[in-house]
Structure formats: C-alpha cells, structure tokens
Amino acid sequence: MTLHSVSFESFYAANFARTAQLAHQLTGSATNSEDIAQEAFARIRSHYERVDNPTAYLRTAVVNGCRNWHRSSSREQLRIEHLAVRRSSDDLGAQELLDIVDRLPYRQKAVLVLRYWLDLSEADIAATLGCRRGTVKSLAARALADLRKELPK
Amino acid sequence: MTVEDLETRLRQAFAVRAETTTTTTTATDTDDRAAGAEDRNIAHRTIPMASVADRPSRRTLASAAITVAAVLVAGILIIGSRHATHQGVLSSASNPPCTSPTSPDTPNSVTITHPAPAPEAPVADPQRPLLLPSLPGTCVSLVTGPRDEQGFVIAATPAVWTDCSSCAQPSKAVRVDTVAASGADSQQTTPDTPYETVIIDARRFFYIPNAPFWSELQPADLTTATVELVGWGASKDDFIALATAALAGSDTASIAGMTRVQNRTDAPTSPADATSPAKGLVSVIVKYRKADGAEIIFYYDHYAAVPTLLSTLPYSRNAQFITTPIGPAFTSDAPGLHSIAIQPDSSTLIRLASTSDSVTSSDLLAIPLQPTTVGGKTWAGLVTVARASGSYSN
Numbered sequence: 001m002t003l004h005s006v007s008f009e010s011f012y013a014a015n016f017a018r019t020a021q022l023a024h025q026l027t028g029s030a031t032n033s034e035d036i037a038q039e040a041f042a043r044i045r046s047h048y049e050r051v052d053n054p055t056a057y058l059r060t061a062v063v064n065g066c067r068n069w070h071r072s073s074s075r076e077q078l079r080i081e082h083l084a085v086r087r088s089s090d091d092l093g094a095q096e097l098l099d100i101v102d103r104l105p106y107r108q109k110a111v112l113v114l115r116y117w118l119d120l121s122e123a124d125i126a127a128t129l130g131c132r133r134g135t136v137k138s139l140a141a142r143a144l145a146d147l148r149k150e151l152p153k
Numbered sequence: 154m155t156v157e158d159l160e161t162r163l164r165q166a167f168a169v170r171a172e173t174t175t176t177t178t179t180a181t182d183t184d185d186r187a188a189g190a191e192d193r194n195i196a197h198r199t200i201p202m203a204s205v206a207d208r209p210s211r212r213t214l215a216s217a218a219i220t221v222a223a224v225l226v227a228g229i230l231i232i233g234s235r236h237a238t239h240q241g242v243l244s245s246a247s248n249p250p251c252t253s254p255t256s257p258d259t260p261n262s263v264t265i266t267h268p269a270p271a272p273e274a275p276v277a278d279p280q281r282p283l284l285l286p287s288l289p290g291t292c293v294s295l296v297t298g299p300r301d302e303q304g305f306v307i308a309a310t311p312a313v314w315t316d317c318s319s320c321a322q323p324s325k326a327v328r329v330d331t332v333a334a335s336g337a338d339s340q341q342t343t344p345d346t347p348y349e350t351v352i353i354d355a356r357r358f359f360y361i362p363n364a365p366f367w368s369e370l371q372p373a374d375l376t377t378a379t380v381e382l383v384g385w386g387a388s389k390d391d392f393i394a395l396a397t398a399a400l401a402g403s404d405t406a407s408i409a410g411m412t413r414v415q416n417r418t419d420a421p422t423s424p425a426d427a428t429s430p431a432k433g434l435v436s437v438i439v440k441y442r443k444a445d446g447a448e449i450i451f452y453y454d455h456y457a458a459v460p461t462l463l464s465t466l467p468y469s470r471n472a473q474f475i476t477t478p479i480g481p482a483f484t485s486d487a488p489g490l491h492s493i494a495i496q497p498d499s500s501t502l503i504r505l506a507s508t509s510d511s512v513t514s515s516d517l518l519a520i521p522l523q524p525t526t527v528g529g530k531t532w533a534g535l536v537t538v539a540r541a542s543g544s545y546s547n
Contacts (some may be wrong), residue, residue, distance in 0.1 A: 024174040094166035117167035120281055
C-alpha cells in the first residue's frame with residue numbers, strides 16, 4: 001500500500017496547471033514555466049510513493065527550480081531591468097506591478113507569491129523556502145518596502 | 154499607496170498572471186506528459202521530440218549548443234593552425250557541408266525504450282462500499298460448530314443464493330453440512346450437530362481495496378465454497394492478558410468466531426492464482442461482539458486484508474504479542490505485512506498475508522484479539538504484524 005491513494009498520473013493531471021502557474025509567478029516567464037513545472041514533476045516522480053506530502057514537495061521543487069532559473073537568467077534580467085514604463089501608482093496596471101515584482105530579489109518575490117497568491121502561512125512559506133519564520137517575515141517586509149519605493153509617486 | 158492597497162493589488166496582479174499562464178496540457182496528452190515525468194522507460198513508445206514532456210529544457214539546449222560550438226571552434230582553430238603551419242593552406246572550406254539529421258524528410262521523432270508500466274492500483278469505487286467493521290445490516294453471519302482435533306472443521310456444500318433478510322442484498326448462504334470432527338472438544342464433535350449458516354454480502358465480500366484480483370472475482374465463484382471453522386485451544390487467560398494490554402483504552406472485544414472461506418482446499422499461492430476461479434480464495438471473516446453489544450466484522454484475505462484490518466480494528470503498536478511465550482515461532486526477513494494465526498501449541502499456523510508496502514513506519518504492529526469461548530471451547534485469535542524492515546524472530 002502506498003502513502004497516497006492518488007496515482008502519480010492523477011496527481012500530475014490535477015496539479016500541472018497550478019504548478020506551471022506558480023512557476024510563471026516566480027519567473028515572470030510563461031514560456032519557461034512549463035519547463036520548470038515539468039522538471040519538478042520529474043523530480044518528484046521517483047520519490048512519489050514515499051513522499052508524505054507530495055504537494056508540498058512539488059511546491060518546493062518549483063521554488064527551487066525557479067531560483068535556479070533566476071540565477072541563470074540574471075544577466076538577461078539586468079538588461080531589461082529598467083525597461084518598464086513608469087506610470088503613476090493610481091493607473092498602475094497589473095503587468096506593471098508584476099514587472100516591478102519581477103525585479104525584486106528572488107527570495108523576496110517568492111515570499112510575495114507564496115503569501116499573496118498561494119495564501120500560504122508563514123510556517124508553510126518557511127518550510128518551502130527552507131528558512132525560519134522570522135526570515136519570512138523580514139523578507140516580506142523588505143519586499144513590500146522595496147515595492148513601495150519602486151512604485152511611482 | 155498603503156500596504157493594504159499594495160497587498161490587494163498584488164493579489165489581483167498574481168491572479169491576472171495566473172490566468173495568462175497557458176499550459177499545453179490537454180486531456181489527451183496528460184498521460185504522455187506524466188509518463189514523460191516518469192522514468193523515461195515505458196514500453197517502446199514513440200514520442201515526438203517536440204513533446205514538452207521529453208524534450209530538454211531550452212536552457213539545457215542552449216547550454217549544450219554553446220558548449221558544442223565552443224569545442225568545435227577550438228578544435229577547428231587548433232587543427233587548422235597545425236594544418237596551415239604544415240601546408241600553408243587552411244583547407245576547411247573544401248570539407249563537405251554538414252547534413253542536418255533533421256531535414257524535412259527525416260521523421261522528427263525518437264524511440265525511447267520504457268519499462269513495462271507497473272500495474273495500476275485499483276481505484277476505490279464509491280458505489281462498492283468497503284467492508285465496514287461493524288454494523289447494522291452487515292450481512293455476515295458466522296459459522297460455529299464442531300471442529301476436529303486440529304481445530305478445523307471442513308465442510309462443503311453448494312451454496313445457495315438468497316437475499317439477506319436484513320438488507321435484501323443478494324447474498325450467499327453457505328450451509329455447512331459435512332463434518333470432520335473429533336478430539337478433545339467432545340461436546341462439539343457430534344457430526345449431527347447443526348451448523349449455523351454463513352451469509353455473505355456479496356458486494357462487501359468481494360470488494361477489497363488494493364486488491365484488484367479479488368474485486369474481479371464474481372460471487373458465483375463461491376458456488377462450491379467450503380467453509381472452515383478455525384479454532385485453537387488457546388489459553389484464555391494468556392490471550393486476555395495480551396489483549397488487555399493491546400486494546401487498552403478500547404472496548405473489550407471478543408471473538409465470536411472465525412471462518413475461513415475458500416472454494417478449494419489448496420489456497421492460492423499467488424495473486425495470479427487467485428484470479429482463477431479454479432484456484433479459489435482464502436478468506437477469514439471474524440466477527441466480534443464488543444462489550445456494549447456492537448458487532449465488529451473483520452475481513453481478512455490472503456493478500457489484501459491487512460489494510461482492511463488496520464482500518465477496522467483498534468490496534469496498539471508495539472504490543473509485543475509475538476514475543477510472548479505463547480506466540481508462534483515467527484521468522485521473517487521480508488519487510489511487509491504478515492498475518493499469523495496464533496496457536497499456543499506446537500502446531501502453529503502461520504500465514505503470510507501480504508508483502509505490499511508497509512502501512513506504518515513502526516517496526517511491529519500487533520493486533521491480538523481477545524479470545525472467547527465459543528461452543529465450549531476457547532478461541533485464540535489472529536495477529537497481524539507489520540514490519541517496515543529488517544527481520545524478526547522469537
């Protein structure tokens with residue numbers, strides 16, 4: 001008997017889209033999100049039968065995959081860092097806000113995504129990022145402060 | 154902008170981005186993609202190279218391309234310089250052009266050899282309820298009656314289908330009318346002693362989670378069922394002491410009886426055998442009557458009963474049942490689940506139940522059942538141990 005009543009195929013089908021969305025949030029790149037999601041599934045596949053919480057495992061795998069993606073694409077990001085068109089904060093659109101979010105350091109961005117998109121608790125975010133809850137708090141506070149600084153007046 | 158406003162906008166922005174995430178997953182290719190996430194080794198399937206599931210990531214491709222290009226350039230420069238040094242001519246331009254292996258005429262696919270897929274785990278069918286532990290309307294009655302000196306009563310008769318009187322479900326009535334009884338339990342050894350009737354709710358009986366073999370069996374397979382009444386001359390006090398420890402905090406259970414049902418005397422030795430009606434099945438149904446009068450039905454079968462058992466009975470980890478002097482000699486190097494019918498004398502009956510994955514991380518899971526006296530004879534019980542790893546011997 002396995003730990004899970006859900007087969008890997010079913011788990012995959014049920015979670016792939018959400019996983020790709022998470023990757024998209026963390027990378028800002030729709031084109032790379034599927035690759036990262038697929039790699040995360042490939043990573044969990046060999047452990048699936050033994051993992052206590054495959055959803056959390058998958059989430060951590062995606063977060064780590066996106067972190068690696070950020071590292072490899074940091075130069076490219078530097079080139080486009082200042083391309084966002086600045087507007088006033090009132091008419092700031094979702095894409096503009098996300099552009100600013102995408103320029104945050106990765107861990108700050110990850111905290112924002114896990115907190116405001118996945119609605120994870122601080123404890124779960126800490127577990128996903130492999131840090132302490134206090135670190136999550138400080139990352140979130142720093143991220144919001146940086147965002148407010150970046151926002152047009 | 155306040156922090157609250159910013160948080161609200163962040164939630165909205167993330168929601169917008171999530172909606173724009175387009176995945177290429179469709180109902181038809183989900184399986185292939187899931188397979189791609191598996192070990193890439195499923196039986197000889199041809200998967201398009203363009204499949205996202207199996208292609209390398211873009212950055213992997215780019216990285217590989219850069220590496221290959223760098224090596225080629227370096228190689229050409231080195232060779233070319235040597236060539237030029239010796240001949241004064243760099244003649245690479247005369248080399249034949251490279252032919253692309255993926256020209257339009259070449260099938261853009263690759264054949265991957267995968268291992269045979271593992272058997273699908275059965276999916277619980279909500280229309281076919283599990284064998285529940287207790288319960289009003291559960292159509293299982295037990296045979297009680299005489300048994301021989303080995304503790305077995307083997308009796309066979311063609312079963313008759315009938316509707317259960319309590320729930321009106323089609324059920325199998327097995328009447329035991331052949332007796333091989335003798336021995337010390339003299340008050341129960343009269344061949345003329347009438348047996349009670351076993352009524353088995355076919356739906357419940359044949360629906361076993363995690364065991365596709367059993368669920369495929371049809372109720373008709375029981376038409377030549379043999380009912381065995383299994384009992385042992387256990388020391389009641391010994392078992393009570395153990396059961397009290399194991400069932401501490403729970404209601405005191407008592408064994409009302411145990412039956413073993415099979416349609417041949419030779420038990421199946423493998424799940425494959427069990428799929429054959431000719432081989433039959435081995436099952437045990439135990440009915441308990443708790444102190445408060447409630448009944449608990451415990452179903453056990455040769456391969457898949459342990460999960461059922463674990464889900465239906467109170468149990469205590471580390472009950473150390475098999476370490477007691479009355480426990481049977483039990484040695485197993487195989488991780489997995491084992492059911493042992495306890496008999497305190499030398500003719501211990503040991504039955505291996507399953508070698509499936511452990512359901513617990515504990516090294517030992519023992520479920521001793523409190524014995525009771527049925528028909529003037531004290532019954533022992535059935536104990537199941539789950540070993541996650543290692544071996545055990547007493």
